[in-house]
Amino acid sequence: MIIGIDLGTTNSLAAYFTPEGPQIIPNSFGENLTPSVVSVGDDGEVYVGKIAQERQITNNEQTAAVFKRHMGTKKEYSLGTRTFLPEELSSFIIRKLKEDAEAFLGEKVTEAVISTPAYFNDMQRRATKTAGELAGLKVERIVNEPTAAAIAYGLHERPDSAKYLIFDLGGGTFDISILDYSGNVMEVRAVAGDNFLGGEDFTDALAAMFLYRHQLTDAVLSPRERTLLQKSAETAKKEFALRKTTTMVYPYKGEALDLTISLDEFEKQCAFILNKLRAPVVRALSDASLKLEDIDTVVLVGGATKLPVIRNFASKLFGRLPASHINPDEVVALGAAVHAAMKQRNQAIRELVLTDVCPFTLGTSVSVPTARGIYQSGVYCPIIERNTVIPASRVSRVYTLHDNQQIVRVDVLQGESRKARENLFLGELVVRVPPAPAGKEALDIRYTYNVNGILEVEATAVSTGRTEKLIIEKNPGAMTEEEIRQSLESLQALKIHPREKDEYKYLLEKGERLYQELLGPARYEISSLLVSFEAALEKQNPEEITAVVTELKNFFQTLEDGQY
Ligand code: ADP
Numbered sequence: 001m002i003i004g005i006d007l008g009t010t011n012s013l014a015a016y017f018t019p020e021g022p023q024i025i026p027n028s029f030g031e032n033l034t035p036s037v038v039s040v041g042d043d044g045e046v047y048v049g050k051i052a053q054e055r056q057i058t059n060n061e062q063t064a065a066v067f068k069r070h071m072g073t074k075k076e077y078s079l080g081t082r083t084f085l086p087e088e089l090s091s092f093i094i095r096k097l098k099e100d101a102e103a104f105l106g107e108k109v110t111e112a113v114i115s116t117p118a119y120f121n122d123m124q125r126r127a128t129k130t131a132g133e134l135a136g137l138k139v140e141r142i143v144n145e146p147t148a149a150a151i152a153y154g155l156h157e158r159p160d161s162a163k164y165l166i167f168d169l170g171g172g173t174f175d176i177s178i179l180d181y182s183g184n185v186m187e188v189r190a191v192a193g194d195n196f197l198g199g200e201d202f203t204d205a206l207a208a209m210f211l212y213r214h215q216l217t218d219a220v221l222s223p224r225e226r227t228l229l230q231k232s233a234e235t236a237k238k239e240f241a242l243r244k245t246t247t248m249v250y251p252y253k254g255e256a257l258d259l260t261i262s263l264d265e266f267e268k269q270c271a272f273i274l275n276k277l278r279a280p281v282v283r284a285l286s287d288a289s290l291k292l293e294d295i296d297t298v299v300l301v302g303g304a305t306k307l308p309v310i311r312n313f314a315s316k317l318f319g320r321l322p323a324s325h326i327n328p329d330e331v332v333a334l335g336a337a338v339h340a341a342m343k344q345r346n347q348a349i350r351e352l353v354l355t356d357v358c359p360f361t362l363g364t365s366v367s368v369p370t371a372r373g374i375y376q377s378g379v380y381c382p383i384i385e386r387n388t389v390i391p392a393s394r395v396s397r398v399y400t401l402h403d404n405q406q407i408v409r410v411d412v413l414q415g416e417s418r419k420a421r422e423n424l425f426l427g428e429l430v431v432r433v434p435p436a437p438a439g440k441e442a443l444d445i446r447y448t449y450n451v452n453g454i455l456e457v458e459a460t461a462v463s464t465g466r467t468e469k470l471i472i473e474k475n476p477g478a479m480t481e482e483e484i485r486q487s488l489e490s491l492q493a494l495k496i497h498p499r500e501k502d503e504y505k506y507l508l509e510k511g512e513r514l515y516q517e518l519l520g521p522a523r524y525e526i527s528s529l530l531v532s533f534e535a536a537l538e539k540q541n542p543e544e545i546t547a548v549v550t551e552l553k554n555f556f557q558t559l560e561d562g563q564y
Pocket residue numbers: 007008009010011012169170171172173198199200203234237238239241301302303304305306307328329
């Protein structure tokens with residue numbers, strides 16, 4: 001069996017193909033989304049998803065989240081006594097999805113098509129593939145998330161050509177991709193986005209409104225109270241998908257504080273965040289040399305696009321209703337499953353991956369004369385501009401600034417800011433030139449960016465032909481064959497928590513978290529319920545277990561409703 005996997009920063013999910021079309025595979029809780037959180041217990045047992053999310057609070061040092069941001073790097077995460085690379089943590093998520101899929105489908109899952117953001121470079125894609133392999137799956141194909149979304153909307157069934165704009169707002173990332181489909185080839189024409197903008201910002205906005213109205217500030221809250229506030233805001237935010245007002249309830253120091261907020265008020269509060277969504281859209285269109293009218297379909301992707309404020313904003317921005325009838329937080333996994341089925345039948349869309357364009361501008365820092373003949377230093381000089389089709393090689397000529405200058409320093413920078421220092425520093429190169437009057441000696445700076453995301457910088461003194469070279473691997477992080485083998489071996493010792501026990505373990509961990517968060521009578525109540533629960537589990541008495549589980553769930557609900 002081959003499945004499609006959306007390995008998200010916030011949530012991950014799997015889908016498979018049926019004669020009726022693609023279907024999401026529910027996890028052990030019967031839920032479609034598995035939070036992308038991993039936690040390791042003292043005994044080496046690995047928890048994934050909701051259980052790990054609870055442990056983020058009670059066992060923070062043993063829990064990791066948002067590691068997708070560091071995919072393809074050597075960043076190490078210490079979880080208790082062990083350390084993991086991002087692909088290893090991701091492999092636990094995939095292993096969990098695989099186990100849940102096998103239980104649901106009643107057959108072995110051997111292969112997967114996994115999605116990655118369109119802007120992922122070769123290294124990040126390789127790391128994603130490795131994650132799949134570490135989970136015991138064959139991964140022949142990586143599909144771009146925006147492409148998967150377009151496939152779920154039936155792009156591959158179109159006989160003609162089409163252009164898509166995919167608007168993907170996840171938990172903490174915003175991606176705009178412009179896709180051009182024709183002749184069975186999918187081209188990613190441009191990408192833009194904001195790596196630090198997502199649904200969480202809207203949760204924060206709601207939490208801020210709440211604090212303000214109750215004359216509280218973030219500073220007076222303990223870390224736990226802050227987490228609890230986030231949770232309350234998250235729940236209240238999702239209510240907006242259903243109605244025009246939401247009531248946020250937050251138990252603070254033994255008191256259930258609440259606040260009812262209308263959609264209009266919320267929209268005003270979010271104006272600043274919403275505005276940030278505009279620039280990447282404009283930029284992607286202009287980089288692709290397209291106008292909005294040229295786009296056939298705008299598709300909304302990502303859980304955060306369920307927010308009415310975002311839908312309204314997008315409709316206004318695009319002057320039309322974007323497609324969103326396929327659940328935005330499931331659409332990528334569904335598309336990946338269709339892709340998997342197409343692959344099996346050998347009719348997959350040929351996909352030009354985005355490593356076909358360079359996602360950022362690469363340049364250097366120069367000095368330029370001002371009107372009064374004074375030189376202003378630190379001005380950015382782009383050499384390879386963003387969304388240039390790669391492999392690309394570009395040269396820029398610069399001149400000496402001072403009489404008898406013998407050294408020219410070339411900064412290698414990445415970014416879009418006019419001020420050189422605001423861009424990301426990647427490295428530097430020093431080249432010697434013969435002494436001469438200012439401006440007489442020239443240097444040719446050549447940037448070559450290849451399909452693997454590796455940048456080669458070459459600086460040549462024009463008069464002497466003397467050349468210096470620098471190779472910059474943006475993410476020198478891919479694991480070697482040997483490292484993968486070793487990792488497979490050591491990961492094997494770690495077992496994913498058995499899915500049959502997930503529900504009880506979740507209740508225990510949640511109880512543990514609430515115990516730590518609360519004070520006073522509520523705390524005693526939880527404590528006594530947990531003691532009974534543990535005793536019932538110990539005795540393995542089904543009736544007793546069922547009774548305590550019901551009691552626990554009811555009590556959690558009471559707490560969440562702020563009724564305690
Ligand atoms: P990622 O692609 O980063 O894994 P998702 O597409 O799963 O993320 O989106 C997660 C975000 O979507 C979270 O910020 C969550 O609060 C938000 N979200 C999910 N459902 C809703 C909803 N009904 N209303 C508003 N926001 C939602």
